[in-house]
Amino acid sequence: MTGPMSSCVNQPEGPLGASLRTMPTGGKNTGCPSSAIYWQDSWRHSSRSCPVVECPPGLYGANCSQTCGMCKSTGSCDPVNGFCLGGCSAGWEGTHCLQNCTAGLYGPNCKLRCGQCLGGGYCDIISGMCPGACADGWEGDKCDIAISGVLKTRPAFHSTPLFPIVVICLVAAVISLCTFFTYFVCVRPRKTALRRLYAEPTNDHINNTYEQIVGSPWELQRGQLSLGNEFLGNGQFGNVKKGHVKINGVKKPVAIKSLKDNASEKDKEDFLNEFAILKRVGKHENVVCLVGACHIRGVMYVAMEYAKHGDLRTFLRNSRRFTSLHEYDNTASPFLLAALKPQTLINLALGTAKGLKHLSEQQIIHRDVAARNVLLGDKLVAKIADFGLSKNDQTYVKTSSTRVPIRWMAVESLFNNTYTLQSDV
Template sequence: YSWTNLFLYFWAPSVKGLRIFLTFWAPGTQCVAKCDSRKAKPGELVYHKGDILTIVDTSTKKGFYIARHNSSAEEGLINSNNVREREALRVDPSLSLMPWFHGKISGQAAVGKLQPAEDGLFLVRESIRHPGDYVLCVSFSNEVFHYRVIYQDNKLTIDNKQYFYNLIDMIEFYSKNKGSLTTTLMKPRKKQGAKSAEQELSKTGWLLDITKLTLGENIGEGEFGAVYQGEYMGQMVAVKTIKCDVTAQAFMQETAVMTKLQHKNLVRLLGVILHKGLHIVTELMTKGNLVNFLRTRGRSVVNSAHLLRFALDVCEGMEYLESKKMVHRDLAARNVLISDESVAKVSDFGLAKVDSKELDKAKLPVKWTAPEALRKEKFSTKSDVWSYGVLLWEIFAYGRQPYPKMTLKEVKEKVEGGYRMEAPEDCPPNVYSIMKLCWEQEPRKRPGFSKLREKLEQELSRMSPNSSEGPPRFVQSALCFF
């Protein structure tokens, strides 16, 4: 099926001519349980309210589907009346993790916004008198109390007793504990136009329960925070933790994008947890990113056919993004992760957008970015194709840094002047030809991802003439190296 939800309707054979709606869900559709099903009959799936279930197939039993539990992986029948389709989150700039944050306004303006007076009504503003500090404003007994939030030792505090990672952490605490305040925080006064991300995540089925998450070892660090291995309801997961308020808000864009995407070669979002910041929960990719994977194995373990398999995996994921009119903008081997089954999946959609409007040039990965994107900020699928050519070079160079020994300034100048990297050592000529097609100066001359996939499949068939599927991922004997 090319659709996810088809609504069929007809006039029921009744006197009143009542119109009845039947919902048909295609395989792969994700649903959220509306209630518990603990006393399931033989063949039926056990689940709890809020659990995520994936439709596997239709059933001969009227009103039922065969579904797989996303956490336990168990399969069984479910009643379609007991679930609703998991909605994608709208990419909306007004979606806020802090709808109660009003920016830089005066204390007098805050008092005006907290009218009519209501105990526990609150907002947070940036201090005008003390730039960089925040003020928590709370209504109680027909008065508004202003608590200055001081930034100290990389944490926030009101009373030098309780310390918080960020404003989200602070509001979460004082919504449950009075502490040094006159009252617990009862009701946020939302900034005009702001929408609560928490409410939207909950409504669409993407908000997960912190009590069901167990964090394990740290498996990565970034500018935004840390990535941990963890377990959520029995499933091994990766958890990206973002404690900075501003960064967490920016990552809502990535989260919203990921809720729209379902493909075997894209890292799957499982959901989001709001607790002392933002936690983005995805499937665990046990073998890390593609750069480190290739650097630590090398030619003795990974052959050209395996490299081509990775290239094809990425190409199929990008072809799907292309079909959704999505532009990734940061396609590189470091942003491709490898699963336990050695499947390559595209990740990190932080720069991904539907359109090609403004972007901070300072954040652009120069060595992977197309000339027109660097020069005029023109991003498109064809600029992703350029990046894919660089990624292809990384793969066949076994994770080497592209444009070795060249500064970013030299890369920009030389590429603009027509320079292209030489083929990596032992790279098949046909694969290098594909790279050069991706690096055509004019975007319109570059092939789309569907055409690139066809070329890669042909090359894979040449390497493995007896198999239309290409080579196996990795033989069992080689797994000890991974």
């Protein structure tokens, strides 16, 4: 800067605590700032000193335009930043002493804590006196003197930070106790009873599977199932007998399958696999559906739909043999003769195709579709049965040594051991 204003330079020579001054408005050629805050004797002119003026008490800042806060004693503050160097008056706090004391505190700089006012009230921020009476066990103007022989009143427990933690811990403890009680008194004894009731080394898989159907729609009570002596046939790993199931007061015939006495572990796995597939198949007119399952003296019985006309292969062979013997005999059975009509054969093929379509929609690969595994229900309705080799998948690659029907297998299954939904057709 050039001209007269540049003749005053800042050369601080005064002591650290020297009072601050403000320049009055200078004239045209005074050579001093029009207004400034500065240390006394710190502004020097090259040939003369600029005039100095102190801020009045209670003011600070440029041109002494700002008012000091509630400073202690004289009420004066630092003329530059406004800090109360001697502290705040009673009832005030902060660097500029412009904030009232926080509730519960009083006095200079709010350093003192209120006494025990009645009802948990707060004292006056200046005097520290309670606006009303003192709490029980306390006396004095500020309620800070404990009465001799009287127990001091403690803050209510529910108002302390410890209260919610204790409540949470108590609730968690009650829930834990209820859980342990339910398990050890109700659940565990029931499982133990089931294990004792069905504990046979050769039927572990059956027991586990039966526990899975307890309470499910497939569970049959012992009184609902009656096992007959009529032998319907035997499969790879099980025997099939005719029986009856009583549901909603109605008794209907069923085919009941159970494991052979000498069944191997592999046979048990296949039996359980067929049971799992039957549960997934659901209900369909052209599929032998699951009715339910029952566990009797360590043996699991699976009840399925009963097809009174047997399997398709036997039926066709009997029909062919009967027709050839009675080709010119008018006494031939009308039922067997009807089975040989083209329309009847078409209906059988169509019903089988519908059953395969349903299995395909359920993502089930049968792997053993043959005439012997198609049963005939009422009115010669074709029903696909025997899910012992079935898999619940779109594509299955055989890696085990399970026996398979080579005569009915698709080409890709023969050479690549690959089974798909299409290879069943």
